[in-house]
Amino acid sequence: MTVATEPALSPAAERLRGRLAGTPLAGRCEVADRDLPTIEVSPDAWPSLARFLRDDPECRYDLFVDLFGVDNLRRPGQKSRFETVVHLHALARNEHVRVKIPLPDEKKPALPTASEVYPAADWFEREAFDLYGFDFTGHPNLRRILCHDAFVGHALRKDYAPGQRWFFAEEDMKAPEWATHTDERAGHFETQTISIGPSHPATHGIIHLIARLDGEKIIRAETNIGYLHRCFEKMSETHQWNQIVPYCDRLNYVSAMINGVGFVRTAEKMLGIEVPDRGRLVRTILSEFTRIMDHCVCIGANLVDIGALSNFIYLYQNRENIYDLIEACCGARLTVSYVRVGGLAIDVPDDFVPRCRSLLESIPLFLKDVQKLVDNNRIVRQRLQGTGVVTREQAIAWGLTGPMLRASGVPYDVRRARPYDFYDKFDWDVPISNEGDNFARYLVRIEEIRQSLKIIRQALDILPAKGAVSSDDWRVVLPPKDAVYHDMESLIYHFKLVMEGIRVPPGERYEWIEGGNGELGFHAVSDGRGGPYRLRVRPPCFANMQAFQKMVIGGTVSDAVATLGTLNIIAGELDR
Amino acid sequence: MSGVIDVSARIPDRLTFWQRLYLPEIFRGMAVTLRHLVLNVVNPRRMPTIQYPEQKRNYSARFRGKHILKTREDGTLKCVACYMCAQACPAECITIVAGEHPKIAYEKYPVVFDIDMMRCVFCGYCVDACPKDAIWMTRNYEMAFFTREEAVFSIDRLRESKAEIDAHGYGYRPYYPGDGTTPPTDASRLPVVAGSGERDALRQAGVALPNRHVGAGPLNATSQAAKFTA
Amino acid sequence: MSSDAPKGTLPALGPAKAGGGAADFLLTRLEEMVSWARKNSLWPFPFATACCGIEFMSVASAHYDISRFGSEVMRFSPRQADLLIVAGTVTDKMAPVLRKIYDQMPEPKWVISMGVCASSGGFYRAYHVTQGIDEIVPVDVYVPGCPPTPEELIYAIMQLQKKIQSGEKSRDQRSAKLAAERIS
Ligand code: SF4
Ligand code: SF4
Numbered sequence: 003m004t005v006a007t008e009p010a011l012s013p014a015a016e017r018l019r020g021r022l023a024g025t026p027l028a029g030r031c032e033v034a035d036r037d038l039p040t041i042e043v044s045p046d047a048w049p050s051l052a053r054f055l056r057d058d059p060e061c062r063y064d065l066f067v068d069l070f071g072v073d074n075l076r077r078p079g080q081k082s083r084f085e086t087v088v089h090l091h092a093l094a095r096n097e098h099v100r101v102k103i104p105l106p107d108e109k110k111p112a113l114p115t116a117s118e119v120y121p122a123a124d125w126f127e128r129e130a131f132d133l134y135g136f137d138f139t140g141h142p143n144l145r146r147i148l149c150h151d152a153f154v155g156h157a158l159r160k161d162y163a164p165g166q167r168w169f170f171a172e173e174d175m176k177a178p179e180w181a182t183h184t185d186e187r188a189g190h191f192e193t194q195t196i197s198i199g200p201s202h203p204a205t206h207g208i209i210h211l212i213a214r215l216d217g218e219k220i221i222r223a224e225t226n227i228g229y230l231h232r233c234f235e236k237m238s239e240t241h242q243w244n245q246i247v248p249y250c251d252r253l254n255y256v257s258a259m260i261n262g263v264g265f266v267r268t269a270e271k272m273l274g275i276e277v278p279d280r281g282r283l284v285r286t287i288l289s290e291f292t293r294i295m296d297h298c299v300c301i302g303a304n305l306v307d308i309g310a311l312s313n314f315i316y317l318y319q320n321r322e323n324i325y326d327l328i329e330a331c332c333g334a335r336l337t338v339s340y341v342r343v344g345g346l347a348i349d350v351p352d353d354f355v356p357r358c359r360s361l362l363e364s365i366p367l368f369l370k371d372v373q374k375l376v377d378n379n380r381i382v383r384q385r386l387q388g389t390g391v392v393t394r395e396q397a398i399a400w401g402l403t404g405p406m407l408r409a410s411g412v413p414y415d416v417r418r419a420r421p422y423d424f425y426d427k428f429d430w431d432v433p434i435s436n437e438g439d440n441f442a443r444y445l446v447r448i449e450e451i452r453q454s455l456k457i458i459r460q461a462l463d464i465l466p467a468k469g470a471v472s473s474d475d476w477r478v479v480l481p482p483k484d485a486v487y488h489d490m491e492s493l494i495y496h497f498k499l500v501m502e503g504i505r506v507p508p509g510e511r512y513e514w515i516e517g518g519n520g521e522l523g524f525h526a527v528s529d530g531r532g533g534p535y536r537l538r539v540r541p542p543c544f545a546n547m548q549a550f551q552k553m554v555i556g557g558t559v560s561d562a563v564a565t566l567g568t569l570n571i572i573a574g575e576l577d578r
Numbered sequence: 579m580s581g582v583i584d585v586s587a588r589i590p591d592r593l594t595f596w597q598r599l600y601l602p603e604i605f606r607g608m609a610v611t612l613r614h615l616v617l618n619v620v621n622p623r624r625m626p627t628i629q630y631p632e633q634k635r636n637y638s639a640r641f642r643g644k645h646i647l648k649t650r651e652d653g654t655l656k657c658v659a660c661y662m663c664a665q666a667c668p669a670e671c672i673t674i675v676a677g678e679h680p681k682i683a684y685e686k687y688p689v690v691f692d693i694d695m696m697r698c699v700f701c702g703y704c705v706d707a708c709p710k711d712a713i714w715m716t717r718n719y720e721m722a723f724f725t726r727e728e729a730v731f732s733i734d735r736l737r738e739s740k741a742e743i744d745a746h747g748y749g750y751r752p753y754y755p756g757d758g759t760t761p762p763t764d765a766s767r768l769p770v771v772a773g774s775g776e777r778d779a780l781r782q783a784g785v786a787l788p789n790r791h792v793g794a795g796p797l798n799a800t801s802q803a804a805k806f807t808a
Numbered sequence: 809m810s811s812d813a814p815k816g817t818l819p820a821l822g823p824a825k826a827g828g829g830a831a832d833f834l835l836t837r838l839e840e841m842v843s844w845a846r847k848n849s850l851w852p853f854p855f856a857t858a859c860c861g862i863e864f865m866s867v868a869s870a871h872y873d874i875s876r877f878g879s880e881v882m883r884f885s886p887r888q889a890d891l892l893i894v895a896g897t898v899t900d901k902m903a904p905v906l907r908k909i910y911d912q913m914p915e916p917k918w919v920i921s922m923g924v925c926a927s928s929g930g931f932y933r934a935y936h937v938t939q940g941i942d943e944i945v946p947v948d949v950y951v952p953g954c955p956p957t958p959e960e961l962i963y964a965i966m967q968l969q970k971k972i973q974s975g976e977k978s979r980d981q982r983s984a985k986l987a988a989e990r991i992s
Contacts, residue, residue, distance in 0.1 A: 149935075153936075163935075164933070164935060167935055167936070200905055201909060202884070203884040228899075229902045230897060230902070232934065233936050237931075245703070248931070249931075255858065312610075319626055322866065330638040333642040333749065335863070335866075337699070339701045348640070351640075375610055380603060383593060432581075432582045433582075433583050445585040449583070480706060483711070483753055484753075486709050496709055500707045573857065626871050630872065630962055631963070635957075635959065668931050670933070694928075695952040696928040696952055698924065698952065699930055719953065719957045720959070721960065721963075723952070725950075729927075
């Protein structure tokens, strides 16, 4: 794939314009062609546009991807201070569309909710309310979601100081309204409300589940998140482009490399620079290894939760072996900080290829052991089969992506749908399952590990033995050290780059890749300074976790634990 | 590119009678774990456990551990207090106070050079940013502190020492001879740019050189933000 | 000893002073015994919130095997643990939870703050991140690193063991003593 903007976009914008022309919406929205087809709409017309985009037979943007706010306070020349941006995806045509909703009222930014059209919008709207103070009229449960209940102000607004904290005490914790009183239903078991987490062994990372039980069955549930809200988006507004890479590593810390790759791709596209093949292939190889680690931890931890310990130890050995490789490349085991805008921090070591090949040998051995232990084990089957079922329709409506969506029978994988780097050159399959239960998700992940191995093998075959891993544009990539020490011009570039950061041309862009848990996208807004003006990460876990409180209804608490394991929630990415 | 495979279709939905009996499957599972046990007992080298502290993991020469400040042949620090590392550091954990060096050729030197290990995220950006090859990292990870004050390393603990390098070895640095990266020509004897010519040239090229003679003061998030909102 | 310390700082409780006589000798031996037993069976409560938690998993799994130090008994109930390992970022939203867990642990108890996030907030100088868990609970050992390597955590546990063996009290007990002095 070349860096030139995707030529396929314009027809999509054309079609949108054509379809909208005949409807009552025509006068109230504009279609433009940016990096994505972009519709600008006024707040009051937004719900009907959403309905149109979802239902119109030629649009069918059925997957809700993302919703977030932008504050244009320090970006003059925009229509209004606040705007809401929505990304939607059409599964049938593999197309994204962006909807922009400028909010005219600066004092009280408000717009109608779209959570009736797209159920997945629920949490995203709560997040925009929390961080920007947008009032989504008609939203059923508009409360803070990431920040704590004693928080004052809206943290992502530009006039909020990044370091301003608020004291939070136990008394300030608010339970959801329904959980505060008992459910009086005569002639029935007495129901009870329990609270699991936030520090509980079964809630990987930190998640708080409040559930109402009828006997042992969950009849109502709500998850509280935000216990690991580390202000990634605010931090990225106060740092330079390259300095954000370490922060990205700590989003989905189980698959750190993939996050960095996703982020720098956005910046590279905005800059229009090209990374040499070798650099991109190394990224691909390490990303796939990271995906394997991610799935290993997910499967291992899930099985520990349902009582099978040895698998975890075997799978974790894989992880340690991959750590060896990654540490040899970049110097750290978990938080790699290996990618840079324009390439990689440093070339891979000389023995990179043989090391990769030996890993390709050892990983399947452990997989085989695990499959022997698990696949036909009756206890595992009883715990996983038929629990946590998500149907195809539900999966799409809830905005799931990644292995979760594929286990429900939708073969949407960004590496296939919109191949980046070299994924279109490799021969690999997208594993899906039509069952949609926990066991299907386990099987999909195991198969994805095998497919990743297949991809790595092919990538190693075409990896150029020598050559640069980074672009040689010194406005973006640090010049080689030899030159910096001896040559004045290189030194100047070096100084400029470190002191001022990379000057990314003003504009905005959304780029997305397949993360460990699904579509991982970075939407960056630049105003030409050394750091992004606004960086939005589309966290796949967030949408997946949102579905959890609906998935557990009707099951038992022990099913909920098994389900949570197969969701693979990584709190760093969930709460950012 | 290739197709789509249905993983559930490949595996029988229902277990056979034999498998549903629990016990055969349990024994099969035990055979797997037992095999690992026996193989490990027969061949202890197969065991993955690293007997730290007696035995140490063989980390690569790129490991990002504690920093060291490199010295010139005459024992002075190579650092010229240019603030590049402090600027590149995402954690803002480097505090430098510059002073004029009595030897004119060295221009400036750090009177204070502190790294707050309690903030440092070991990302190696400071090493990448240094234009003088003055800061490297080591493979020394053995750090634990009883108070937060102890964790601020000043020049005396950062200066390269032979004992430390012998014990742990060099870690992340700008180049690795014979490892895909080229060392600068004769890296051990970097020329010292005389006088202030280098800085003048940089200024002429329009580079905003920081010239802070006092430390950056108490670091906090607002100072980082000020860079951008100004 | 504690009277030398400036007012308001923690008294530095050193090892018990060696006394004389047979009874003292026995008591000292007993104390040593107790310290020895304590240090070799630290039962951790893994308060694993973030990335450091993943490295903590490494410490517990095959390559590093924390059970070599008698600490493999992960207790997810604070009532059964005497070593709180805070592995990962603690946000303001999580702070009351951490305090509650700490309060529920029986004495004597020790706290290891694993990683820079827990120790000082790390590079998150941000609106929702606690700038060091010592705002909330007294910390005995700080481990730098982001995340610390598993060895580094083991090293910290070894340091703590040394401290316990020497008879030094945990920070918790010292803070309690300080508080008592202040009140009286
Ligand atoms: S390693 Fe990273 S965080 Fe640590 S001092 Fe260097 S730049 Fe700062
Ligand atoms: S110290 Fe680093 S690795 Fe540990 S939780 Fe914080 S960000 Fe993650």
